[in-house]
Amino acid sequence: MSGIVESAGTEVARQLPDEREGMGLPETPTGQNRTVRSALLDAALEVFTERGYTDAGLTEIATRSGIPVGSLFQHYGGKRGLYLALWEEFREEQERRTAATLTAERNRGVDDPIALFVAGARAYLEGVWDNRRLGMLLVEDDAPAGFDALRRQWDRAWVRRNARLLEVDEKRRAGRVRVRVITTVIGGAARELGDCGDETEAREIVDEVCGILIHLSAPPS
Structure with missing residues (x-):
């Protein structure tokens, strides 16, 4: 799954230039x-x-x-190509959604890194709920050979983007760990949303997770 991003579109192509060729993406x-x-x-x-x-x-x-x-x-090209195309479709839609939210927040004058990060996380999680059938498929272990490596590669890029958005110094181990923990929380919440019975429950989860993210995102005193 993709993460909070600064810009929509084809960022994956810029960051992972060999992904299509290496993984057989159509x-x-x-x-x-x-x-x-x-x-x-x-x-x-x-x-x-x-x-x-x-x-x-x-x-x-x-x-x-x-x-x-x-x-x-x-x-x-076959079943693998279909699966990877579904993954790319989900990821790109999530990027568009979160990027649009960040742009709107900045246009409103919001410049606090934590406020922007949490707004993007909320948009991402709401997108997971709206596209929950596809989202849940993509977190299952039953996937094409090599997909785990592709997903891990993208997860690392997700952590880096979140670090930039939160203005965390990635050279410091403590900063890297904090951003990785925060990113893991978002991923875990996305899995929980797939099991929600209705929209009310989903919104409760999103609100709860955003509260947790505000707490976790605050730099140590």
Whole structure:
């Protein structure tokens, strides 16, 4: 999962330039049929959620999408490509959401690093709730080979971005540990949101976690 970011868009491409090639992430050619891609991703999410990644079948995904298996391979290269495309879609949407929140807060005159960080964390967690089916799929252990390495790589970038937002000196071990703990709290809260029964419970969790983050984010006296 992605974290609190300073800017939306393609930051992953700038920070992890070899990610697509190394992990087999599908390219998005100009002019590609977005309707076909959307139908395939929607069907893949349904089947992955119901059966898990390992037991999901490409034939079932193609059938539910109404798209031939051949087109599935053409657009995504197989099951792994579908999963990674879902991950990228979720991550980029979360980045857009948190970046827009940070921009709005700064435009209101907010410049306190902790206030900005907590506002971004709230936006991120609200996004997890809004997209909880996809979010929960992506934190499960049942994933393509090599995905854990990709997720860890992104988690490290997430910690670095949070450190910049909180203006923490990453050269100091205490600062690094504090930001890593805070980032872990957000990740744990995201998993809890997936098990919420309704929006009221989800909002209670988000409020509680933001209170914890305010406390944890304060620099030591």
